[in-house]
Amino acid sequence: MAKIFYEQDANWDFIRNKTVAIIGYGSQGHAHALNLKDSGIKVIVGLYEGSKSTERAKQDGLTVLPVAQAVAFADITMILIPDERQGKVFAEEIAPNLKEGSALAFAHGFTIQFNQVVPPTNVDVFMVAPKGPGHLVRRLFTEGGGVPCLLAVHQDYTGNAADIAMAYTKGIGGARAGVILTTFKEETETDLFGEQTVLCGGCTELVKAGFDTLVAAGYQPEVAYFECLHELKLIVDLMYEGGMANMRYSVSDTAEYGDYSVGKRIITDETRQEMKKVLKEIQAGVFARNWIMENQANRASFLATRRQEAEHPIEKVGQELRDMMSWLKKK
Numbered sequence: 517m518a519k520i521f522y523e524q525d526a527n528w529d530f531i532r533n534k535t536v537a538i539i540g541y542g543s544q545g546h547a548h549a550l551n552l553k554d555s556g557i558k559v560i561v562g563l564y565e566g567s568k569s570t571e572r573a574k575q576d577g578l579t580v581l582p583v584a585q586a587v588a589f590a591d592i593t594m595i596l597i598p599d600e601r602q603g604k605v606f607a608e609e610i611a612p613n614l615k616e617g618s619a620l621a622f623a624h625g626f627t628i629q630f631n632q633v634v635p636p637t638n639v640d641v642f643m644v645a646p647k648g649p650g651h652l653v654r655r656l657f658t659e660g661g662g663v664p665c666l667l668a669v670h671q672d673y674t675g676n677a678a679d680i681a682m683a684y685t686k687g688i689g690g691a692r693a694g695v696i697l698t699t700f701k702e703e704t705e706t707d708l709f710g711e712q713t714v715l716c717g718g719c720t721e722l723v724k725a726g727f728d729t730l731v732a733a734g735y736q737p738e739v740a741y742f743e744c745l746h747e748l749k750l751i752v753d754l755m756y757e758g759g760m761a762n763m764r765y766s767v768s769d770t771a772e773y774g775d776y777s778v779g780k781r782i783i784t785d786e787t788r789q790e791m792k793k794v795l796k797e798i799q800a801g802v803f804a805r806n807w808i809m810e811n812q813a814n815r816a817s818f819l820a821t822r823r824q825e826a827e828h829p830i831e832k833v834g835q836e837l838r839d840m841m842s843w844l845k846k847k
């Protein structure tokens with residue numbers, strides 16, 4: 517059984533008088549910075565010269581400094597810039613300014629697990645990874661709640677790394693919801709596996725395959741869109757709220773019988789074998805190496821694929837249909 521901690525397990529003394537540098541002010545950065553500030557912690561935001569985020573952080577009442585200076589002041593440096601940029605920023609601006617005995621923190625284990633960031637031995641290294649997007653981390657905090665977090669310690673120089681990390685989760689509201697103890701390895705590998713096989717890769721391919729099959733058979737794209745994409749949210753909401761049984765309780769018995777009799781013909785033994793291969797590649801660092809090299813090549817293949825994917829017919833029909841859905845906010 518996983519170890520789960522809550523607010524009463526956090527000792528505020530481990531963070532009370534500390535200065536936290538939040539590097540980056542995007543999805544996670546703004547949420548961590550504002551939640552900690554509202555919890556009474558001294559926060560400095562570290563950004564590069566000319567960053568689009570600077571104005572927003574200042575408007576939110578925060579002190580903004582160049583990354584190097586923010587780190588020099590910090591007892592805890594939380595790195596919340598995109599994973600593929602962390603290696604360079606760490607080497608050039610963070611590492612030379614890290615105080616001995618301070619803490620280096622992450623919201624995802626990728627750069628540590630795959631050696632893009634190699635911290636000095638004289639600092640604590642921990643991870644506090646909220647299991648939700650930054651805007652939810654901020655909104656739930658202001659409503660008195662929080663998003664559950666994963667917590668891991670990679671390096672314990674002071675002997676207090678876990679206590680500091682736990683106090684940090686309390687500061688951003690995560691301990692109100694629950695904090696699960698994990699490792700950098702487990703968090704990184706499961707996160708990559710989940711997004712590749714189930715959440716993003718698996719899900720989008722499943723939706724497109726269903727849509728393409730119906731359209732090729734002569735059904736209207738609008739109807740295919742509703743069946744294969746739009747309704748997915750309703751099904752996922754039911755599973756999120758009460759597991760698969762809750763979803764199966766809500767759909768018709770006909771749908772439930774179809775679920776049992778056809779699902780395994782779609783996700784076959786071959787699919788499960790392939791999932792094992794994908795997991796092995798993640799564990800062996802093959803995916804990480806490819807993604808790092810792709811970034812070094814200016815994302816040639818990544819951006820080309822993004823353009824191609826945007827041209828799939830489901831995107832066009834979806835755009836038209838969503839324009840008619842008054843309840844969807846325009847983005």
Ligand code: NDP
Binds near residue numbers: 647
């Ligand atoms: P975002 O892309 O939302 O934010 C990036 C921020 O970093 C922006 O403020 C950007 O500034 C700034 N930035 C970019 N380059 C630099 C630089 N060289 N120096 C200083 N600041 C820079 O990132 P996320 O919040 O999505 O991700 C941050 C971390 O959190 C990652 O490790 C990610 O894996 C993790 N995470 C993210 C989750 C999410 O929901 N998004 C969930 C859980 C973990 P500018 O505005 O100028 O571009």
Ligand code: MG
Binds near residue numbers: 707708711
């Ligand atoms: Mg991820």
Ligand code: MG
């Ligand atoms: Mg139906």
